[in-house]
Amino acid sequence: MPHTTAVVILNWNGVDQLRTFLPSVITHTPNAEIIVADNASTDISVEWIQQNYPSVRIITLNQNYGYAGGYNQALKSVDADYLVLLNSDVEVTEDWLQPLVQTFETNPAVAACQPKIRSYREKKVFEYAGAAGGYIDQYGIPFCKGRVFHELEEDTNQYNQAAEIFWASGACIAVRNDIFKRIGGFDADFFAHMEEIDLCWTIHRMGYSIQYIPESLVYHVGAATLKKDNPKKTFLNFRNSLWMLQKHLPSNKLFPVIFLRMCLDGLAGLHYLSKGQWRQCLAVFNAHMSFYFSAKNKGKRKRLKQLPFYYTDVPVILSKSLIWAYYIRGKKVFNQLF
Template structure:
């Protein structure tokens, strides 16, 4: 299987300088591309001089993660795409275990264990050891529940079917990516991989986490986790995911409960003296209502009525029952 590692870049020369050498060194099985999202720094000239073996795709505008990858991947012919954040350090032999799992024709996407670059014996927030959602669509991972990050003790070393793979490091089959329609560009960034993987689920395709492969993710390379813009995107896009993919019979009840819980999250931010994040939630809901009809039209007839969630409420388990790790949910 011909493989492309595609790194999306936007004004990230420093990250490329720090992390791209590991990708070049440890990815002999793949052709490496950097898709530049109309950077205004000297990223492209730096790449041309320092990494002539890396192929450059130049997008005309910064359309965020979703549009950037859609445009970059549209012109590639490899069978397998690896979408890799620019702030990820890969390790020797990281690709073969992922490619071995993709030999299973039922698998659309896989991810490695994603560990914390700053604290390498712990999982990282964005994907950890594979993602799930609860009945209300809240995402969480093996190794990461909300802000609690587990130490990697080998507890998730086995290959395991999951609901979603992290966009920080996702290997996806080209034919499945294209058949599903790629990323939804209205998301701009954040949770578009959950939306894509839910579409894979509704297409009867599988997503796996591969414990024999590991990478280290810095996180917050383009948008810090405490930035209100990130809060806005996460809350709005989470509602988009439900509206597009949830079973029809449960859809509006799910959204009603999410509105209540998002309101409680806004109150929590006020008590934490983070009013800008409360404002971001209000803005997220306003934008969701404005785009409600548009996103509703994106539903198709593939929504499965079968159980899509791992637990009924991760919010209840985490905040009220005190279960802080995946195995205790």
């Protein structure tokens, strides 16, 4: 029996994004079920889909569970072999899906993959949230091929080879359904931000591969739900990154890495303060306080200990400080880092 694929779009009050981007998904996705999972929207999202695209399956949730919890709830009722989790602000291109599916079909060691992600607003430039595949440094700070901090590269075909990556973008991540559910899905406590990196780290610990597939291309708007300078976004990014390190670091690295990471966070907070961005500074402080008092995260670390551990063997963790490389040594392009 051939494998099945479901493209699942999580939506919360995103009728404008659906009007703009759902048509491209309908047009260019002939061989997959298209599902919209609605996170208890209060706009007319559900009614608009029903009126304009009655073939699209709608899963309605009883509250806004965020990105992580929303997908966990919705995917309980999705039985396809392969899942593609697609943001509502993504424009797909012709034949975008087949290279992702083909990767799963030909390589059983690959548990997740992502396409090339370029900016919807600047079509030749890589997009912040994923670009040509995600990586982290030794302190858990994420970056991408094509994006280091806020430096975005133009796509000149410099990353046109499929490659092993550390994390696949939550804007468009394809994952084997059985692996996703064996893990237990996303960590719903993250709510939003960093949960896909946490999921991918767990996938690596299980011994599977994650791939970047440049033959597939999508365009992403980015920051459609929370703007980049939103203090809630800052809080979630800083807190969730610390949670992720606490869950996955080996015991001998746990204290020194988290201590140094929190010192770096403190410098970031002072930087915000020096620019008069006191709400951002407060968000960093609140993220640290939340991390200090999140006792339940220790239980998650214990549960993950039963999985194989591959931290030191994964070749796509940068074994140095990205902050040092970027700000002190001036290494602002991905190919200069390794």
